[in-house]
Amino acid sequence: MKFSSRIRIRTWFYFILLTVGILGTLWIFQIVFISSYYRDTKVANVRMVADEMEYGILNNEIDVDIQIMAVRNNVCAVIYNGEGTLLYQVDSVGLGCYLTQRVIKNPTNVSDYIQRAQESKSKDFVLPLENIQLNQSMLVYGREVVADFGNYYIFLNATLEPLDSTVNILKDQFIYVTIAVFFLSTLFALLLSSRMARPIIKMNRSAQKLAEGDYKVKFENSEYGEISQLAETLNYATEELGKMDELRKDLIANVSHDIKTPLTMIKAYTEMIRDLSGNNPKKRDEHLEVILTEVNHLDRLVNDMTKLSQLQSKVLELDIKEFDIVELLDHSVNLMQGLIQQEQIDIEVMSYPKVIVKGDEVKIGQVIYNFVNNAIKHIGSDKKVLMQLLVDENVRIEVTDHGDGIAEEDLPYIWDRYYKVDKHYQRQTMGTGLGLAIAGAILDAHHAKFGVESKVGEGSTFWFELPLVKVYENES
Numbered sequence: 372m373k374f375s376s377r378i379r380i381r382t383w384f385y386f387i388l389l390t391v392g393i394l395g396t397l398w399i400f401q402i403v404f405i406s407s408y409y410r411d412t413k414v415a416n417v418r419m420v421a422d423e424m425e426y427g428i429l430n431n432e433i434d435v436d437i438q439i440m441a442v443r444n445n446v447c448a449v450i451y452n453g454e455g456t457l458l459y460q461v462d463s464v465g466l467g468c469y470l471t472q473r474v475i476k477n478p479t480n481v482s483d484y485i486q487r488a489q490e491s492k493s494k495d496f497v498l499p500l501e502n503i504q505l506n507q508s509m510l511v512y513g514r515e516v517v518a519d520f521g522n523y524y525i526f527l528n529a530t531l532e533p534l535d536s537t538v539n540i541l542k543d544q545f546i547y548v549t550i551a552v553f554f555l556s557t558l559f560a561l562l563l564s565s566r567m568a569r570p571i572i573k574m575n576r577s578a579q580k581l582a583e584g585d586y587k588v589k590f591e592n593s594e595y596g597e598i599s600q601l602a603e604t605l606n607y608a609t610e611e612l613g614k615m616d617e618l619r620k621d622l623i624a625n626v627s628h629d630i631k632t633p634l635t636m637i638k639a640y641t642e643m644i645r646d647l648s649g650n651n652p653k654k655r656d657e658h659l660e661v662i663l664t665e666v667n668h669l670d671r672l673v674n675d676m677t678k679l680s681q682l683q684s685k686v687l688e689l690d691i692k693e694f695d696i697v698e699l700l701d702h703s704v705n706l707m708q709g710l711i712q713q714e715q716i717d718i719e720v721m722s723y724p725k726v727i728v729k730g731d732e733v734k735i736g737q738v739i740y741n742f743v744n745n746a747i748k749h750i751g752s753d754k755k756v757l758m759q760l761l762v763d764e765n766v767r768i769e770v771t772d773h774g775d776g777i778a779e780e781d782l783p784y785i786w787d788r789y790y791k792v793d794k795h796y797q798r799q800t801m802g803t804g805l806g807l808a809i810a811g812a813i814l815d816a817h818h819a820k821f822g823v824e825s826k827v828g829e830g831s832t833f834w835f836e837l838p839l840v841k842v843y844e845n846e847s
């Protein structure tokens with residue numbers, strides 16, 4: 372709740388800030404600067420009329436158009452020559468025209484204005500005035516026009532409308548507009564913030580569930596791209612966490628099972644030797660043999676665990692060299708000769724005389740050993756294991772059996788540690804569940820491609836690829 376109200380208040384605050392900014396700007400322009408803006412506009416208008424008149428004088432075309440323009444702009448105008456003689460007059464504002472009512476009747480005023488225009492640097496002047504008689508503000512504009520045939524003086528007079536009442540109306544309107552805008556922006560800010568906050572609040576709830584260990588929780592997508600992306604990332608993380616948790620549970624179950632079972636056996640057989648078979652060499656040797664098998668298994672398990680954790684923590688560095696993969700395949704088969712003969716397995720190797728690849732020979736040997744060992748463990752009724760070497764840009768090593776195969780749903784997980792397809796495996800055929808995880812980690816460290824193709828009932832092909840250095844087609 373605290374979280375949601377914070378977003379709301381913030382959004383509302385920024386909206387109000389924006390509103391205040393906009394209203395303040397409008398207020399300044401509409402009310403504070405309106406008088407000077409109006410006056411500047413008026414001066415610009417008057418100047419425009421003066422420009423026209425100047426053009427008229429210079430081209431000797433003082434005609435009716437100038438009169439119309441003066442009337443339209445609400446100015447009255449007079450033109451004098453240098454001697455102070457009135458040449459032209461447009462009285463469009465009648466009694467309100469200060470020039471015609473007051474100035475032209477007083478020659479001192481006329482010469483005063485002429486002098487002003489002459490002395491001004493820009494040859495023109497703007498004079499604000501108060502018409503006391505009419506209680507009105509006005510301005511007089513004067514300009515000197517220098518022509519070939521003498522100097523002329525244009526004087527224009529415009530009244531300035533009182534703006535007080537307009538400003539008052541604007542002020543009143545502004546108060547209503549301000550109230551309405553505040554109300555609307557508050558409403559809009561609330562709507563917007565709850566729309567924006569809703570997916571985040573939902574996400575927060577899901578995250579809390581996740582924190583409590585619910586890995587089935589789903590983060591919902593929203594109409595905002597960024598939030599949807601976050602939801603996807605979190606869903607992915609949740610899935611991964613879920614898998615890790617499964618793995619952790621499996622790990623504990625497997626490790627305790629794998630360690631506990633041999634320990635129980637060792638304990639039982641040790642007690643048997645102590646209590647029963649200690650004096651019977653034949654029985655004692657049998658019991659000792661069982662103990663040795665179990666100790667060997669424990670040893671293998673601990674070794675595999677260490678190897679895997681070293682590989683995964685990248686402590687173990689690869690010793691990358693060029694070597695003959697064909698020789699390594701033969702070597703791996705030789706290592707298993709005992710088992711192969713005992714189980715009467717037919718191993719077919721389809722290969723080249725010599726293929727040089729790049730990699731860590733010892734570790735790649737472990738991978739091949741694991742693949743072949745698994746193929747033998749899961750061998751089909753044909754008792755055949757096929758080892759194939761395919762040479763292209765890379766060298767692809769395939770180990771195929773025609774056994775039970777692996778179900779599609781198990782395929783993505785067999786490279787995980789302690790993953791065993793058959794959870795109720797037999798002790799005799801029991802592996803450590805770490806072989807493929809180790810093989811995967813070694814191949815990952817080589818940045819090699821690897822995988823498995825398998826169909827239930829048809830068998831499996833485990834493969835990996837290494838960079839090719841050279842291939843010898845015939846023995847040389």
Ligand code: ADP
Nearest residue numbers: 745746749785791792802803804805806807808
């Ligand atoms: P394990 O020590 O149990 O063999 P691995 O990591 O080598 O552990 O293999 C993981 C699981 O993958 C095995 O338990 C087995 O179910 C499955 N598997 C591996 N190789 C094969 C294969 N050639 N045919 C069928 N299943 C296989």
